[in-house]
Amino acid sequence: MALKKKIERFQIDSLLKRLAKLGHAIPESIEETERPDFILRLAREQIGLETTRAVYQEHIRADKLQQMHYPNECIITMNLMDRTRRRSNDEILGDMLSIESPWKDCEQDMRDWQDKVSRSLTTKREKLNQPDFRVFDRNWLLIYDEPGLANDAFTFDRACRHLATTFCVQSRHPRDYDAVFVLSHRYLFRWQGNVLSLHYDRKGA
Numbered sequence: 001m002a003l004k005k006k007i008e009r010f011q012i013d014s015l016l017k018r019l020a021k022l023g024h025a026i027p028e029s030i031e032e033t034e035r036p037d038f039i040l041r042l043a044r045e046q047i048g049l050e051t052t053r054a055v056y057q058e059h060i061r062a063d064k065l066q067q068m069h070y071p072n073e074c075i076i077t078m079n080l081m082d083r084t085r086r087r088s089n090d091e092i093l094g095d096m097l098s099i100e101s102p103w104k105d106c107e108q109d110m111r112d113w114q115d116k117v118s119r120s121l122t123t124k125r126e127k128l129n130q131p132d133f134r135v136f137d138r139n140w141l142l143i144y145d146e147p148g149l150a151n152d153a154f155t156f157d158r159a160c161r162h163l164a165t166t167f168c169v170q171s172r173h174p175r176d177y178d179a180v181f182v183l184s185h186r187y188l189f190r191w192q193g194n195v196l197s198l199h200y201d202r203k204g205a
Contacts, residue, residue: 114162148185
């Protein structure tokens with residue numbers, strides 16, 4: 001199995017484990033495909049499941065830089081995000097290791113998170129509406145958020161408010177996913193039938 005498919009399979013397995021905790025049926029089989037990424041076969045229906053990561057490229061680069069140069073050090077990630085200009089490795093290292101960098105406002109941090117998820121959603125909606133994308137009884141989208149949201153009392157309300165705003169923006173495409181899941185560490189959001197629901201796993205994954 002190619003690395004990309006291994007990562008995608010890990011993501012959907014994480015989703016299915018969470019759904020099983022909520023009483024949803026476990027697929028009888030899972031087939032790797034393209035457009036969508038997987039087909040879930042249940043007793044009476046087939047579900048096309050597309051998956052993607054909501055992650056900043058600077059965060060991916062920071063992970064690699066940490067592994068190469070500072071494998072045993074804690075790093076600061078709050079100011080790592082995609083920008084109009086691609087920053088150098090030295091600039092990213094500077095943010096990763098600086099304890100004097102300005103702290104980001106909580107609301108701004110959540111708006112940035114909303115924008116990151118929104119961009120993933122927009123890209124996948126465009127893919128769903130391409131002529132060669134296969135449509136099934138239901139088509140689902142999983143957005144796997146990295147790094148996951150913080151586990152604190154303030155994140156819950158802010159995340160729901162910002163995510164609801166994202167999904168309430170009408171898609172400009174004629175076809176949309178029957179359900180969109182956002183899996184962010186202990187948080188599992190589902191947008192279905194114009195309703196946003198949330199499951200929080202207190203015990204962790």
